Amino acid sequence: MGDGGTAGGTAGPGGPADGPVLGPEEVDRALARLGAEHEAVETSLYALQDHAGRGLLENAELTGVTKERWARAEESIALLWTCFDTFTAALRSVHELRAGCRRPGPGELAELTARLRGPVVALPGGTEGGGDGIGDGVGDGGGGRVGLAELVRRMNRWYAHALDVVTAAESVWSALPARIDMLSAELQRVRSLAHSVGVRPGEHPAGDELEDITAELTSLRAEVVADPLAFWVPAGGSSAPGGGRPDTVRYDRAARALEDVRREIEAVLQVRQDAEQRLMRLRDVLSRADRTLAEARTARGEVLAKIAACEVPAVSGPPTALYEQLSLAAEHRRHARWHRLSPLLESLEERAEEELERARDSLSAVTAPLAVRAELRGRLDAYRARLARRRMADDPLLAERYDAARRLLWSVPCDLRAAERAVLRYQRAALEVLAPDGEGGAG
Structure with a gap:
């Protein structure tokens, strides 16, 4: 809808208006603006009348906040039409007055200014200070009368309120x-x-x-x-x-x-669809975990026999509880209890992988001392080979330290800690000899 803008103003039948008396051209421009406002208001009202949302609201069994807001919106719509008719009549009277005086004198211009700017329109009852866009008493002038511009402003507000309800719904x-x-x-x-x-x-x-x-x-x-x-x-x-x-x-x-x-x-x-394949994979994973644990138990016995002064972790037994649940899963499959089999399989698959990983970790932990011994043997021989390339391997001190380390590493059981210290002594002595020839370093 329009913005309600007009120009100028003075005294008139409805009461005094602020500002100077309008000239003929200003009167015509104000009338043109009000005419455009009138056309915009009319177009908007008919669009609201035909709005699909309004039809739905009128025919629905409403409750709650929608029922309350639509009741107020209907009041706004009814008020809009009443005020639009009043606006139409008032604007027509101004047009008629202007048409009757091609060259208006001071008195006629004062009258036209008063009708364009002064509080000449009486508002319908019940519009003086409601909520939700229905009247607020602003610019009433005296006795519930407003100017045409103020009337347009209020109609714009009532229209926006009604349209908001209709559009939102x-x-x-x-x-x-x-x-x-x-x-x-x-x-x-x-x-x-x-x-x-x-x-x-x-x-x-x-x-x-x-x-x-x-x-x-x-x-x-x-x-x-x-x-x-x-x-x-x-x-x-x-x-x-x-x-x-x-x-x-x-x-x-x-x-x-x-x-x-x-x-x-x-x-x-x-x-x-794939229960049997998943059950077979589960059996395979648990079997691999079993074999790995068995290997770890065998390795532990070997380590305890071959390595001295070293803590070797214990190895747990087979995953009996998982095998029991695997049997239950097979029972669910035989009796087509798919809704029970699904979560059980998911849990079993996760726990079986965890069990296999645990078995591998156990094997690694048990065989760690053997891996350390193998690394020490390799390091000892590597330094001896470097010394041999320089024809220094037969140095008495080096030969003595090499033999001491070798005896410890190849003895059964092997004192791993003493062997590691012996290898480090040989390594340091070798580095001291190799350093002047450019082969020093941590090696």
Whole structure:
């Protein structure tokens, strides 16, 4: 709608107006602006009359905040038409007065100025200070009368209030019910899949979740249809009518919950298709863990026999509990209890891999002393080879330290700590000899 702008003003029948008396050209420009305002108001009113959201609001069984706001919006719409008729009549009278005096004198210009600027329009009853855009008493002049520009400003505000309600309601109705219906259709598909794999309310958490989602969507749709404005989030800082968006928090939560259930049901379906292969893989992983633990137990005995002065960790027994659960999983498969088999398989697969990793770690921990002994032997021989290339291996001190380290490393049981100290002594002596020839360093 328009902005209500006019120019100039003076005294008239409705009371005094501020400003100088308008000249003929200023009167004509003011009339042209008011004419444009009149056309804009009329166009807006008819557009509001035909707005799809208004038709929906008029025919719906409303509740809550929407019922309250629509009742006030209907008052605004009725007031708009009444004030528009008053505006039309007042503007016509000014046009007639101007048309009757081609060359208006001072008295006629004063009269025209008063009608254009002064408080010449009486407001309908009940518009003096309401809320939600229905009258606020601003610029009333005296006795509930306002000027044409103020009347246009008020009509703009009432129109914006009504349009905001209509547009917001239509936006919610256009967005949420259709999306809820689509989600409900997907819900039925998931329920059918769930039933086919034995996922039912009271027997599986996913079945109970589907019942909760069904109840939520039914309730949500009924609330959206009856009270759409309860699901409208106005745009922050925006004064434009209809500025905002539908509140989809509850819908989004239900959609996420259904997606979680759908993935779980599809996982159960997948279990039905590849259960035997997964069970075979589980048996293989547990068997490898068993063999690794057996190897660790054998290695521990070897280490205890060959290495002295060294702590060797104990090795646990086979994963009996996992084998029991594996037997239970096979039982679920035989009796087609897919909804129970699915989570059990997932848990078993994770724990079986953990068991295999634990067995490998145990083997590594048990054989660590043998690996240290092998590293020390390799280091000892490497330094002796470097010395031999320089014809220094037979140096008495070096030969003595080499023999001492070698005896310790090849003795059974091997005192690993003493052997490591002997290798370090030989290494330091070798580095001192090799350094002048450019072969020094940590090596």
